[in-house]
Amino acid sequence: MSRRGLLEVRGLTVAFKTQKGKIQAIDGIDLELNENETLAIVGESGCGKSVLGHAIMRLLDDIAVVRGSVRFRDMEVYEMDTTALLNLRGGLISLVPQNPSSSFNPVIKIGKQIEELIEKAGKVKNSQIRSKALEYLSLAGFSEPEQIYESYPHRLSGGMCERALIAMSLSIEPELVIADEPTKGLDALSRKNILGLLHKLARDASMIMITHDIKAAETCERIAVMYSGEIIEEGPADMVLNYPGHIYTKGLIDAQPSRGMKPIRGRHNLRSHNAEGCRFKERCDAASHECNNHPPLRGLNDCRKVRCCHA
Ligand SMILES: Nc1ncnc2c1ncn2[C@@H]1O[C@H](COP(=O)(O)OP(=O)(O)OP(=O)(O)O)[C@@H](O)[C@H]1O
Numbered sequence: 291m292s293r294r295g296l297l298e299v300r301g302l303t304v305a306f307k308t309q310k311g312k313i314q315a316i317d318g319i320d321l322e323l324n325e326n327e328t329l330a331i332v333g334e335s336g337c338g339k340s341v342l343g344h345a346i347m348r349l350l351d352d353i354a355v356v357r358g359s360v361r362f363r364d365m366e367v368y369e370m371d372t373t374a375l376l377n378l379r380g381g382l383i384s385l386v387p388q389n390p391s392s393s394f395n396p397v398i399k400i401g402k403q404i405e406e407l408i409e410k411a412g413k414v415k416n417s418q419i420r421s422k423a424l425e426y427l428s429l430a431g432f433s434e435p436e437q438i439y440e441s442y443p444h445r446l447s448g449g450m451c452e453r454a455l456i457a458m459s460l461s462i463e464p465e466l467v468i469a470d471e472p473t474k475g476l477d478a479l480s481r482k483n484i485l486g487l488l489h490k491l492a493r494d495a496s497m498i499m500i501t502h503d504i505k506a507a508e509t510c511e512r513i514a515v516m517y518s519g520e521i522i523e524e525g526p527a528d529m530v531l532n533y534p535g536h537i538y539t540k541g542l543i544d545a546q547p548s549r550g551m552k553p554i555r556g557r558h559n560l561r562s563h564n565a566e567g568c569r570f571k572e573r574c575d576a577a578s579h580e581c582n583n584h585p586p587l588r589g590l591n592d593c594r595k596v597r598c599c600h601a
C-alpha cells in the first residue's frame with residue numbers, strides 16, 4: 291500500500307550572516323518523507339544536519355537567512371502565522387534535541403516539564419495529563435516512573451536523560467519526530483536500547499534521525515548523506531550501506547569501528563561549503579578535472595540518487 295506524503299522540502303538554503311562573513315550552512319536541499327517513514331541524515335560534524343532539522347521546524351534564529359520551501363501536509367511552514375507555528379512545533383512535529391542534559395530546565399522536575407508539553411499540545415484532557423506523562427516514562431523503560439517524574443534532571447545519568455527526553459518529546463504523540471544525535475556519547479548497550487525505544491515510541495509517526503552513527507542510520511528505511519550543506523547520496527538504507535554510490539559515503543562506512551575505523555583523509559571545513567565544483571574533491575582519491583564542475587544530485591535508478599560524476 292502506498293503511503294501518503296507528509297513532508298516536502300524544496301531548494302532549502304540557510305545562510306548565517308556572521309562577523310566573519312556569510313556561512314552557507316545548507317544549500318539547495320530537496321527531501322520528501324511519507325507518513326510512517328523513517329529517514330536517517332548522516333554526515334560529519336558541521337555538514338548542516340542540525341541546521342536542516344531546525345530549519346524544517348522554523349526554529350532558526352533571526353541571523354539565519356532561509357530560502358526555499360518546507361511543506362508539512364498541505365501547509366507551507368514559512369508562511370504559517372504564530373498560532374499555526376505553535377501548533378506545528380507543539381503537536382505535529384517534535385524535536386529530540388542534540389544535547390539531552392541542556393534540554394531540560396535544571397530547576398524544574400522532569401514530570402512537570404513533560405506535563406507542560408502535553409498540556410500545550412492540548413490533545414488530552416487535563417485530568418489525564420499526569421497519567422500520560424507517567425505512561426511515557428514507563429514506555430521509555432523506567433521501571434519506577436513516579437521516581438523519575440519527581441526527579442530533577444541532574445539526578446539522571448546521560449543514558450537516562452536521553453530516555454527521559456525521548457519520553458518527553460514523544461509524549462505529545464507527534465506526526466513527525468526529528469531526533470538529533472539520539473545515540474551520541476552512549477555506550478553500545480545504551481545505544482541499542484535508545485534506538486529500540488525511539489522506533490517503538492515513534493511507531494505511529496514518521497522520523498528523521500540525524501546521526502553520525504551508521505549503526506543508528508541502519509535502523510531507518512532510507513538514508514540521506516550530507517556533505518558541506520548538500521545531500522550527496524540518498525536511497526534505501528540497505529542499498530546505500532551495502533553499495534555506496536559516493537566515495538564519501540563509502541568513507542563514512544569504513545570509518546566505523548566495526549569496519550576498522552579507517553578515517554577519510556583530510557577534514558571537512560567551512561571553506562568547502564563555498565567551494566567551486568564538487569565540494570568533496572580535495573579529499574577524494576578519484577577526483578579528476580570533471581570535478582571542477584558542480585555535480586547535480588542525479589538518479590541512479592528509481593530510488594537512488596548520487597551527487598558524483600564518477601558514480
Ligand atoms: N547560529 C549559527 N550561527 C552561525 N553559524 C552557524 C549557526 N548554527 C550553525 N552554524 C554553522 O552551520 C554549519 C552547520 O552546522 P550544524 O550544527 O548543522 O552541523 P551538524 O552537521 O549538525 O554538526 P554536528 O554533527 O557537530 O552536530 C556549521 O558550520 C556551523 O558552524
Ligand SMILES: [Mg+2]
Pocket residue numbers: 339340341388470
Ligand atoms: Mg548537529
